Structures are given as structure tokens and as C-alpha cells.
Amino acid sequence: MRMPAGAFAERGADLELVGIQKRFPGFTAIENLDLTIPAGSFFALLGPSGCGKTTTLRLVAGLEEPTAGRILIGGADVTGQKPHQRPVNTVFQSYALFPHMSIIENVAFGLRRRRIPDPSGKAHEALRLVELDHLAQRKPQQLSGGQQQRVALARAIVNRPALLLLDEPLGALDLKLRRQMQLELKSIQEEVGLTFLHVTHDQEEAMTMADTVAVMNKGRIEQLGAPEQLYELPKTAFVANFLGQSNLFTGQVAGTTSEAISVDINGQPIIVALPRAHRHTGDVTIGVRPEKVSLHLDKPVTDAARNLVGPGRVIDVSFSGVSTQYLVAVPGVGTMVVFAQNMAFGPVAQEGTEVWLSWNIEHGFGLEDDPADVNAEAPKFPADTDTRSIAAQKRDALISELEEG
Amino acid sequence: MAFAAFATQAAPVEAAPRRRSRMALFLLLPGILYLVLFFLTPLISLLLTSLQAPREFGDIGQYDYAFNWQNYVTVIDDYLPHILRSFGYALAATVFALLFSYPLAYFIGVKARRWPLLQSLMLVLVIAPFFISFLLRTLAWKQILSDESVVITSLKALSLLAPDAHFTGTPVAVIFGLTYNFIPFMTLPLYSALERLDTRYLEAGSDLYAGPFTVFRKVTVPLSMPGIVAGTLLTFIPAAGDYINASRDFLGGPDTQMMGNVIEANFLVLLNYPAAAALSIILMAVILIMVSIYVKRSGTEDLL
Ligand SMILES: Nc1ncnc2c1ncn2[C@@H]1O[C@H](COP(=O)(O)OP(=O)(O)OP(=O)(O)O)[C@@H](O)[C@H]1O
Numbered sequence: 001m002r003m004p005a006g007a008f009a010e011r012g013a014d015l016e017l018v019g020i021q022k023r024f025p026g027f028t029a030i031e032n033l034d035l036t037i038p039a040g041s042f043f044a045l046l047g048p049s050g051c052g053k054t055t056t057l058r059l060v061a062g063l064e065e066p067t068a069g070r071i072l073i074g075g076a077d078v079t080g081q082k083p084h085q086r087p088v089n090t091v092f093q094s095y096a097l098f099p100h101m102s103i104i105e106n107v108a109f110g111l112r113r114r115r116i117p118d119p120s121g122k123a124h125e126a127l128r129l130v131e132l133d134h135l136a137q138r139k140p141q142q143l144s145g146g147q148q149q150r151v152a153l154a155r156a157i158v159n160r161p162a163l164l165l166l167d168e169p170l171g172a173l174d175l176k177l178r179r180q181m182q183l184e185l186k187s188i189q190e191e192v193g194l195t196f197l198h199v200t201h202d203q204e205e206a207m208t209m210a211d212t213v214a215v216m217n218k219g220r221i222e223q224l225g226a227p228e229q230l231y232e233l234p235k236t237a238f239v240a241n242f243l244g245q246s247n248l249f250t251g252q253v254a255g256t257t258s259e260a261i262s263v264d265i266n267g268q269p270i271i272v273a274l275p276r277a278h279r280h281t282g283d284v285t286i287g288v289r290p291e292k293v294s295l296h297l298d299k300p301v302t303d304a305a306r307n308l309v310g311p312g313r314v315i316d317v318s319f320s321g322v323s324t325q326y327l328v329a330v331p332g333v334g335t336m337v338v339f340a341q342n343m344a345f346g347p348v349a350q351e352g353t354e355v356w357l358s359w360n361i362e363h364g365f366g367l368e369d370d371p372a373d374v375n376a377e378a379p380k381f382p383a384d385t386d387t388r389s390i391a392a393q394k395r396d397a398l399i400s401e402l403e404e405g
Numbered sequence: 406m407a408f409a410a411f412a413t414q415a416a417p418v419e420a421a422p423r424r425r426s427r428m429a430l431f432l433l434l435p436g437i438l439y440l441v442l443f444f445l446t447p448l449i450s451l452l453l454t455s456l457q458a459p460r461e462f463g464d465i466g467q468y469d470y471a472f473n474w475q476n477y478v479t480v481i482d483d484y485l486p487h488i489l490r491s492f493g494y495a496l497a498a499t500v501f502a503l504l505f506s507y508p509l510a511y512f513i514g515v516k517a518r519r520w521p522l523l524q525s526l527m528l529v530l531v532i533a534p535f536f537i538s539f540l541l542r543t544l545a546w547k548q549i550l551s552d553e554s555v556v557i558t559s560l561k562a563l564s565l566l567a568p569d570a571h572f573t574g575t576p577v578a579v580i581f582g583l584t585y586n587f588i589p590f591m592t593l594p595l596y597s598a599l600e601r602l603d604t605r606y607l608e609a610g611s612d613l614y615a616g617p618f619t620v621f622r623k624v625t626v627p628l629s630m631p632g633i634v635a636g637t638l639l640t641f642i643p644a645a646g647d648y649i650n651a652s653r654d655f656l657g658g659p660d661t662q663m664m665g666n667v668i669e670a671n672f673l674v675l676l677n678y679p680a681a682a683a684l685s686i687i688l689m690a691v692i693l694i695m696v697s698i699y700v701k702r703s704g705t706e707d708l709l
């Protein structure tokens with residue numbers, strides 16, 4: 001697929017990566033990546049620093065040649081095409097605004113190359129979108145980091161490419177502006193039906209904006225799916241801990257029925273619904289999200305639909321506004337994290353309180369990982385905020401906000 | 406309270422630049438003295454000499470201070486071809502040096518980044534000729550390009566050159582010599598500009614639908630403009646005043662004399678000091694005008 005001169009892409013193109021591998025001298029950045037992004041979708045690539053996100057985008061843009069594999073855009077093989085021939089634009093992580101050109105010339109650059117009519121009018125329009133039209137005559141060095149980032153966004157978006165690659169395009173913005181730009185991006189994407197490939201560190205951003213999220217780790221895609229699905233049913237320990245927090249337990253499957261498996265965790269049976277468990281025999285790792293766990297001050301009556309552990313002791317309480325995070329040491333099971341909404345004033349349990357924990361067996365999940373690898377592969381960087389679990393709800397809020405606006 | 410805090414802060418901010426500028430003046434003093442002594446004084450002396458008139462009943466080479474501005478008319482009348490030739494040759498040499506040096510500097514500064522050893526080796530090779538005297542190198546070229554040399558005789562044997570053709574003494578030889586001698590002055594500033602070139606801008610250009618040639622024209626050239634301006638100035642200015650390459654003892658002939666050669670002849674042979682001085686002033690003035698127009702147009706005023 002080549003760029004038609006003088007006209008914008010009518011709609012997004014799908015992207016297909018087939019068996020992509022990228023080796024740098026002495027380092028394999030990407031090993032055997034297969035990925036299909038349907039036309040018109042908002043696809044987020046999420047992963048820790050250095051996992052190969054930028055490298056993936058550079059391969060798609062044509063700035064890097066794959067060691068093996070093919071890249072197809074809109075069904076056409078572009079593996080051998082030069083960057084300027086591909087119907088792709090990039091918002092670079094380093095912005096890469098031309099220092100010798102004014103802001104407006106930067107934004108109009110791509111339009112002029114493709115002989116789109118009225119380049120400066122369209123460039124001004126794009127600058128208005130990112131609220132920087134009043135700085136159109138300045139040079140990039142005269143802008144703040146966040147302003148430069150918005151210019152980089154305008155410079156790519158103005159071209160309405162069939163496929164837009166965004167490499168952490170909102171990283172330098174404050175929360176309010178970031179949210180506004182997220183809405184802006186989402187509406188541009190939906191309006192024209194463009195395909196967005198959005199790279200980010202920020203899982204909340206990925207979950208709120210994307211139709212599909214892929215979690216990448218060490219040059220491989222660990223799991224891919226709709227945000228809710230990824231969050232509610234993580235396949236690997238990496239995903240379970242990278243997207244929000246998880247309580248993970250390892251044990252042997254003690255019994256299987258047609259509906260559930262029972263896992264023996266140091267003598268304590270924990271039930272996981274069968275469709276939610278990826279492995280059904282042998283050693284398995286199972287888990288539950290902290291906000292799915294309820295805290296009981298008295299031993300609750302046994303309920304076949306709920307797992308019950310305890311008694312344990314609260315070892316830490318941290319209040320974070322909407323919710324309170326409790327760390328509970330449960331003998332035999334380990335330390336568990338519990339998020340409880342602050343329905344009443346203040347925490348319901350203090351440090352040292354004896355508590356029981358329970359959760360619906362429909363809320364647990366069983367990982368695909370071999371438990372032998374899970375402990376070795378614990379993520380080096382734990383989740384950096386406690387509010388990740390609410391991200392899925394925020395996504396709904398964003399969508400309804402979009403519909404209103 | 407808050408306003409008072411601002412007021413006490415504002416006062417020292419006002420005073421600081423004044424104190425700093427006095428300090429700056431003090432630091433500049435040696436430089437200013439040097440310029441007055443070794444630049445301004447000779448310049449005034451040169452200007453006065455250029456207006457001198459021959460002493461009445463005096464010997465050859467005896468002149469008196471006067472306001473004889475006709476000297477300028479006379480030298481322009483007598484030497485207009487030399488003046489035009491000087492700037493023409495210098496311009497040609499600058500263009501050739503730029504065409505030769507840009508790819509070289511681009512290779513050393515951008516393509517060879519991955520191999521620092523190759524980079525330093527090539528830079529040494531660019532500078533290496535400086536270890537041998539300028540005069541010796543030019544004389545060597547005279548030998549290499551003389552009518553009896555292997556190069557010229559083989560070219561003639563291969564019928565690539567007419568049997569009665571000469572190379573030394575022609576404008577081509579002089580321009581060749583100028584180009585050759587000033588290439589390092591072009592290459593080094595270009596290299597230092599290109600070595601700093603951030604290739605991410607080139608990638609951004611190609612991502613925005615610019616082909617290799619457009620990226621070169623719209624991104625690489627403007628970003629290396631400081632190097633281009635510095636290199637062309639360092640080549641053009643000395644080349645316009647050069648008198649070695651065009652001299653009959655080196656690569657030139659009777660028809661290739663440049664301003665430097667006629668200034669030399671007037672000073673040392675004809676002892677016509679006012680004419681030589683007037684020519685020097687003209688050379689200087691024309692260079693000054695051309696350079697300031699050039700710098701203005703290339704948008705790199707902050708260089709000067
Ligand atoms: N030109 C290169 N030569 C060698 N190794 C490279 C090169 N470019 C990237 N790498 C390596 O490839 C890996 C992936 O890099 P990449 O830039 O894709 O990471 P990333 O996921 O974008 O990280 P971040 O979130 O920090 O931007 C890193 O370990 C990096 O060191």
C-alpha cells in the first residue's frame with residue numbers, strides 16, 4: 001500500500017506483523033512477534049521499559065529493518081518499503097521536531113510533501129486541536145516539553161495516516177491535559193476510523209483508551225485482548241502483576257469437577273471456576289484481584305460459592321482516599337493485599353486485627369504459566385499506584401463522556 | 406508581604422548585569438588593545454597610503470600624504486580583469502571545495518559514527534597535508550601537472566588531451582590549486598556541524614513522506630548551515646586574496662594573475678605603494694560586502 005498523493009487516507013488500514021524478529025548486535029530486542037491489528041481499531045501496546053515497544057513501532061514505520069519476518073499494511077507487504085513510502089506517521093518518543101523550522105512549518109511538513117491543498121490552513125487547524133495555535137510562529141526550542149509533545153502529536157495527526165503510531169505521546173502532560181488529549185485522540189480516531197497503535201507505560205491510559213491491549217515483555221507479547229478481559233482473566237503472572245495488582249498462590253490441583261478445580265495451598269483448599277483456569281492438572285498458580293477480596297472481622301458462615309481463608313492478621317493499613325489497602329498475613333497462604341472501598345469513615349480494621357478473607361470463586365483465575373517459572377519471573381518493577389483496579393471503570397466513564405461531547 | 410518579597414528580589418537582579426558588563430569590559434581589554442595595535446593602526450596606515458600622491462621631482466617609490474582618491478580610479482581601470490578574476494576563481498574554488506567536502510564530511514561525521522576509529526583516521530588524513538608546507542605542496546602539484554610529467558604525457562598519449570595542451574598556467578590549474586589547498590578549511594567546519602547532526606530529525610523527515618533528496622534539502626542542509634557558512638567563508642576569503650597558486654612560479658601563468666599577484670607586484674617590484682594599498686582596500690571592502698550579504702541571506706548572523 002502506498003500513499004496516494006494529494007489526499008488523506010479515507011480510513012484506517014489493518015496492520016499485520018508476521019514472524020517478526022529484530023536482532024541488534026549482541027541483543028535480541030524482538031523475538032518472533034505475530035500481531036494483527038484490525039483496521040480502525042485503537043490498539044495499545046503496554047510493557048515495561050526496554051521491552052521493545054519503540055523497536056516495534058520503528059519496524060512498522062520502516063526506520064528499522066526486521067531481521068526476519070514480514071510487515072503488511074492494508075494487506076500489502078511493505079517490508080521492503082522506505083519510511084516515506086509507507087502510509088504511516090509516528091509521534092516520536094523524543095518528539096524530533098525540526099529545530100530550524102517554526103511550529104507551523106513543522107506541522108505543515110508532511111502535508112507539503114504530499115501536496116495536500118491548503119497545508120498551512122490544515123496545520124493551524126491541527127494546532128488549534130492541541131491548543132497551541134497562538135505559538136505557531138515560535139521555534140520548538142521556545143516551547144515547554146509538554147507543548148513540544150503536543151506539537152509532535154499535531155504534526156503526525158494532521159496527515160490523517162491510515163495507521164498512526166504513537167510512542168508515549170502523552171507522557172509529558174499533566175493529568176488534566178492528558179485526559180483532554182486522550183479524549184481528543186479517541187474522537188479523531190473514531191471520527192475517521194483510523195488505526196492507532198499506541199505505546200504507553202501507563203496501564204490506566206491503555207485500558208481507558210484502547211479496544212485491544214497487548215502486554216509486551218522482553219520482546220514477546222504475553223497476552224492480548226480487550227482491557228476487561230486482560231484485567232479480569234490474566235494468563236500469566238507478569239500480566240497479573242503488571243496490570244494492577246494480584247494475590248497469587250501456588251499449589252497442586254487436588255480435585256476437578258465439571259465446574260471447578262480445587263487447589264491445595266498448604267492444606268487450604270481454594271476453588272477456581274473451571275473456565276477461568278488455564279491449567280487443570282498438576283502444579284498451578286491461581287490468583288485473585290485485591291478489590292475482589294472481602295474483609296471479615298468475624299468468621300463468616302461457610303458458603304460453597306466463596307473461598308474463605310483465615311484467620312489472618314492485618315499487618316499494614318494504608319488509606320488512599322477512595323479505598324483502603326490492607327496487607328493481611330494469613331498463615332499457610334502468605335501475605336494478601338485487599339482493597340476495600342471506604343464506605344464508612346476510616347478503615348474498618350486496624351493493624352493487628354484478626355480478620356478472615358473471602359472471595360467469590362467466580363472471581364479467581366488460574367494462570368497458564370508453569371509455577372516453576374512464576375517465581376523466577378516476578379516483575380522487577382511492581383505496579384506504581386494502587387488505583388489501577390478502577391481503570392476499567394474509568395474507561396466506561398471516558399466512553400460515556402465521549403458520547404456526551 | 407508577598408509584594409515586599411518581590412521588591413527585595415528585584416533590586417539585585419537589576420544591578421547584576423551592570424556589574425557583569427563592567428567585568429566583561431575588563432576581560433575584553435587585552436583583546437581590544439591588541440586589535441587597536443595590530444589591526445586598526447595598520448588599517449588606517451593602509452588607508453592613508455592608498456591616498457598618497459607621488460612626490461614632485463621625487464624618485465620612484467617616493468610618495469607624500471595627500472587625498473589622491475584618483476588612485477582608486479586608476480587601479481580599477483588598470484586591474485579590473487584581475488579583480489574580477491580573483492573573485493571568480495575564489496568562487497569557483499569555494500564551490501568545488503564544497504562539492505568535494507560535503508560528501509566527505511557527511512561520511513566522516515554521520516555514516517562513520519559506528520566506527521570511531523575510522524572516523525579519527527579519516528580526520529587525520531584530512532589534516533595531514535598541513536604537516537607539509539603549503540608552498541611545497543603547491544610546488545609538488547606544479548611538478549605533477551607540468552608538461553613533461555607522467556600524468557600529462559600519459560593523458561596526451563591516450564589522446565585525452567590535445568598534443569599541444571598545457572595544464573600549468575591555465576585558469577583550471579589555478580582553480581584546482583586553490584580548491585586543493587583550501588579543502589581542509591571547508592571539510593573541518595562541515596564535519597563539526599554534521600557530527601552533531603541528530604539523525605532522528607532525518608528519520609522524522611522520512612516518516613513525514615520526504616524522500617532521501619528532500620530530507621537532504623529540507624533537513625540536513627539547513628541543520629548543517631552553520632558549517633556550510635563557516636567553511637565557505639574560510640575558503641572564499643583567503644582564496645580571493647591568494648597569490649601563491651596564481652603566481653607564475655607555481656600553478657599560474659601570465660593570464661591567470663589575481664589581485665594578490667598585482668598587489669605583490671606593485672609593492673615589491675613597481676614600488677607603487679598607493680596602488681597596492683588601494684587594491685588591498687578594494688579587496689577588503691568587496692569581501693566585506695559580499696560576506697555580509699551572504700551571511701544575512703543564509704540566516705546565520707549569530708555566527709559573526
Ligand atoms: N540500536 C540499538 N542497538 C542495540 N540495542 C538496542 C537498539 N535500540 C534498542 N535496543 C535495545 O532494545 C531493547 C528495546 O528497546 P525499545 O527502545 O524498543 O524499548 P521500549 O520498550 O520502547 O522502552 P521505553 O519504554 O523505555 O521507551 C532495549 O533493551 C534496548 O536497549
Ligand SMILES: [Mg+2]
Pocket residue numbers: 053054055093167
Ligand atoms: Mg520507547
